[in-house]
Amino acid sequence: MTLALIALQAVVEWTAIEVLQSPVALLGLALVPFLALEAGLVGWLFLAVAAAVTLGLMRQTPDWTDTVLRALQTAGFYAAFFCSLSLLRNVSQSSPSMERAGTYLARQPPGRRYMALTVGAHVFALILNYGAIQLLGGLSLASAKTEPDAEIRRIRIRRMMLAIQRGFISSLPWSPLSFSVAIAVSVIPGTSWGQLLLPGIVTGILYFGTGWAMDTIFKPKVSGGRKAVQLDPGRWTALLPLGLLLLIMLAAILAVELALHIRVIGVVLVVIPLISLIWLRMQGREGFGQRLRDYAVVEINSYKHEILLLMSAGYIGITASVLVGPWMRAANLDLASLPAWVVLLTMLWVLPLMGQIGANPILSLSLIGPLLPAPEAIGIAPSALALSMICGWILTGITSPFTATTLLIARFGGIKAWQVGWVWNRGFFCAAMALLSAWVLLYAYVLT
Numbered sequence: 001m002t003l004a005l006i007a008l009q010a011v012v013e014w015t016a017i018e019v020l021q022s023p024v025a026l027l028g029l030a031l032v033p034f035l036a037l038e039a040g041l042v043g044w045l046f047l048a049v050a051a052a053v054t055l056g057l058m059r060q061t062p063d064w065t066d067t068v069l070r071a072l073q074t075a076g077f078y079a080a081f082f083c084s085l086s087l088l089r090n091v092s093q094s095s096p097s098m099e100r101a102g103t104y105l106a107r108q109p110p111g112r113r114y115m116a117l118t119v120g121a122h123v124f125a126l127i128l129n130y131g132a133i134q135l136l137g138g139l140s141l142a143s144a145k146t147e148p149d150a151e152i153r154r155i156r157i158r159r160m161m162l163a164i165q166r167g168f169i170s171s172l173p174w175s176p177l178s179f180s181v182a183i184a185v186s187v188i189p190g191t192s193w194g195q196l197l198l199p200g201i202v203t204g205i206l207y208f209g210t211g212w213a214m215d216t217i218f219k220p221k222v223s224g225g226r227k228a229v230q231l232d233p234g235r236w237t238a239l240l241p242l243g244l245l246l247l248i249m250l251a252a253i254l255a256v257e258l259a260l261h262i263r264v265i266g267v268v269l270v271v272i273p274l275i276s277l278i279w280l281r282m283q284g285r286e287g288f289g290q291r292l293r294d295y296a297v298v299e300i301n302s303y304k305h306e307i308l309l310l311m312s313a314g315y316i317g318i319t320a321s322v323l324v325g326p327w328m329r330a331a332n333l334d335l336a337s338l339p340a341w342v343v344l345l346t347m348l349w350v351l352p353l354m355g356q357i358g359a360n361p362i363l364s365l366s367l368i369g370p371l372l373p374a375p376e377a378i379g380i381a382p383s384a385l386a387l388s389m390i391c392g393w394i395l396t397g398i399t400s401p402f403t404a405t406t407l408l409i410a411r412f413g414g415i416k417a418w419q420v421g422w423v424w425n426r427g428f429f430c431a432a433m434a435l436l437s438a439w440v441l442l443y444a445y446v447l448t
Helices: 001-013 018-036 040-060 064-090 094-108 111-130 131-144 149-169 181-188 194-218 236-260 264-282 288-302 303-328 340-355 361-371 382-399 404-413 417-424 428-448
Strands: none
Touching: 001 064, 001 264, 001 288, 001 382, 018 040, 018 064, 018 303, 040 064, 040 264, 040 303, 040 361, 040 382, 064 111, 064 288, 094 111, 094 131, 094 303, 111 131, 111 149, 111 194, 111 264, 131 149, 131 236, 131 340, 131 404, 149 194, 149 382, 149 417, 181 264, 181 361, 181 382, 181 404, 194 236, 194 382, 236 264, 264 288, 288 303, 288 404, 303 361, 340 361, 340 382, 340 417, 382 404, 382 417, 382 428, 417 428
């Protein structure tokens, strides 16, 4: 069913046939009972909130069916986008070249290790998504455990995990495969991946550059001048397959978007599965069909919880924003009357705050995005508003104890999720918040 959803969503994006949007919504709705079988407590909570918001919408809005249909279309798109990326992750995890590249990065000497893991996580994130944290985190932890000195081992694990987390998140502002870009483009009319590419790259550089600078300046000192155990990382050529795959992916996506003027999310739905299938075939003809069956039957089923949360977050955001709109008008809250800099910085600061109470960035953007004034109404470019959203997203990623990145880093680091956000990343968050706030204003008022 999910594969059919990917195909149908791709046809909608490539052909713009509006009549197909309703089948996408209905197919997404049909997925919900199947996903709810293994929802868990959090999944059922999201479903309960979605049901409550729908009931409120039915009581308050006469044309509630249009809103629900649009919300289901958005939820179906999130599911299709996630599943199309999961095929690439599935194929890459069985590639020996990916593991060799990860081992090379994890075994770098102390002077180069932080930057190597940051850049490595950044690049791996484009291919493996959250699998980048799992791969590099596991390899880094294995490398750190060879160190017999407990103090050195503890310091090394913390620095390596932070490098991986910050490197992973720094890819989100510009990667065409990231949900942050996909949702910002879908929420803010008039934006495209091409418009966000350069400011997104600058944002990523500022983000991981700040992390590297703080790690260098405030690097913990080992008492007694003891030296750490150093493992052989191998040759740098281990990185070549990773770099080649990255170039092929980005070139294909950019070429199709520029040539056919299709939204990047539509390009990803076709190009990434196609590259994945070619790569899988190159790994060996034997077992090709079995691998595809295992992916469709086993792999997709293992993502039921994640898919349900993604779909629920998108649905709740769209429907709740329609409910909140009349309340704001009744209270005379007109966001269009606010200065542009207030709107931009509010997006940057509110998303991390909402993340502390369990609202993931997808839910927050889906809820807040439709309530925002048109960028032209407050005198800024659409890309500036989208950039502020993305910056708020990446700040949420390092502070919220409920995000997948924080939970994974906490597991590898052997600490609580809130400690990753509020202890390990406290200073980095303050520095990044100040720097990104200045960058967003500079981009909005000077560079656009």
